[in-house]
Amino acid sequence: MNKQLKAALALGATGVLALTGCSTSSGSESGETISVNAFSVMEAANEPVFEDFVGTDAGEGMSVGDFTTSYGASGDQSRAVEAGADADVVHYSLETDVTRLVGDGLVAEDWKDNATNGIATSSVVVFVVRSGNPEGIETWDDIVEPGVEVITPNPGSSGSARWNILAAWAHITGNGGTEDEARDFVTSLLDNTIALPGSGREATTAFTDGSGDVLLSYENEAILAKQSGADIDYVVPPDTLLIENPAAVTVDADETAQAFLDFMTSPEAQADYAQSGFRPVVDGVDVGEVEGANDPADPFPTPEELFTIDDDFGGWGEAADLYFGDGEDGNPLGIITELQQETGKVGEE
Structure with missing residues (x-):
């Protein structure tokens, strides 16, 4: 070992x-x-x-x-x-x-x-599912189906949550959809969300303890959970966001x-x-086999479409306030913050 x-x-x-x-x-x-x-x-x-x-x-x-x-x-x-x-x-x-x-x-x-x-x-946003993927969750559209129970961290405190939500947004706008369609999609996602724990680690704990059908998470967090004995699987969706x-x-x-x-x-x-499941950020890394990965010999497959914060959202300097602004000092609420309030999914304090 x-x-x-x-x-x-x-x-x-x-x-x-x-x-x-x-x-x-x-x-x-x-x-x-x-x-x-x-x-x-x-x-x-x-x-x-x-x-x-x-x-x-x-x-x-x-x-x-x-x-x-x-x-x-x-x-x-x-x-x-x-x-x-x-x-x-x-x-x-x-x-x-x-x-x-x-x-x-x-x-x-x-x-x-x-x-x-x-x-x-670095990593990518993935879907963590129950062992054997009993709900058959493979794409973003699957997790907004009625009755699917989602867990994702709270965007108010967790960086992981912000990557997750923007990956969902990019699934619509990055594939030719409008902002209104993206709002509707994220609203459906939030409607299906049963818990927004304070951090990515707390969200993983909630899921491995038995809550929810799918957890939005980092690929590395899913791999670590499997290494640690959690009875879960994970899915890299066809389109996702580079973390x-x-x-x-x-x-x-x-x-x-x-x-x-x-x-x-x-x-x-x-x-x-x-x-530990992170994708290398430099060339020349001898990765070897990664236990817990879907394919240990090829642990980091390239998604069909990989969105980035810089290319698809103008960088965090622009995206942070636009999507997650808290409305303080007379500034408008961010788009996601507003949708959280409209759906009542504001997370755990």
Whole structure:
């Protein structure tokens, strides 16, 4: 069994589907520690990356215990750092959760000036279904059929939820539909939604505990759940949205934190992340077989149509307020926020 899968299963035995996790350090030989603040689904995936980093020259004298970690819903994590929570490296679901910290002077304005444009991990939106897919869910149209019970996280707190909902929107507009048709489609999706938990990890927990017929989720989250023993399957729909998760160092972080950020997008670390179900963001990664994938030998098939936030929504700088604006300071409600209020599906506080 490879070390990445061991790490995932070890976390599974102690509650891999918990919302948050924290490790503390008693002090490394080098005196270095790195505080990582990240969105919830990174909890298991980071363990082998920490292990490999301490084996590099940059991590010499450190141990895995010298990483202090905090995990939770992406927006909540970002707001916590904004309010003073400790962080050397931030890794979130959405670009807007990093740019919030840029606006507060906590992350440098040039954080995207690197080979991956600031992206550390990537995935796609998938449908997580019951083992054997008893409802026969294969396409977006299947999940808006009457009686299908959907779970997706709350867009108000979860980055995963925003990717999910925009993937549904793109299914209509990216295939020639109008904005009104997209509104109708998302309304039908929300009408079928029985729960909007606070984070992607909480949503997975709700589904694996028995709620719902289908969960909208990251591909990597589905793979991790299967690695951890969940009796589920997942479907990559014919058209879906590319998920890109940004990472950055804070302005007060030292050179070791920067070295770790750089390591995150190295072929070695990307191979670790691939074993947890993330699609590599750089070339030259030896992925190997990925346990839990639909086809372990070909774990990341190319969808028939792959939408992107930049090409199909004008980037997060434009999409965030247009779709998810909260109406504060006299600004209009975002389209999805408005639809949530109209359907009464505003999520869990």
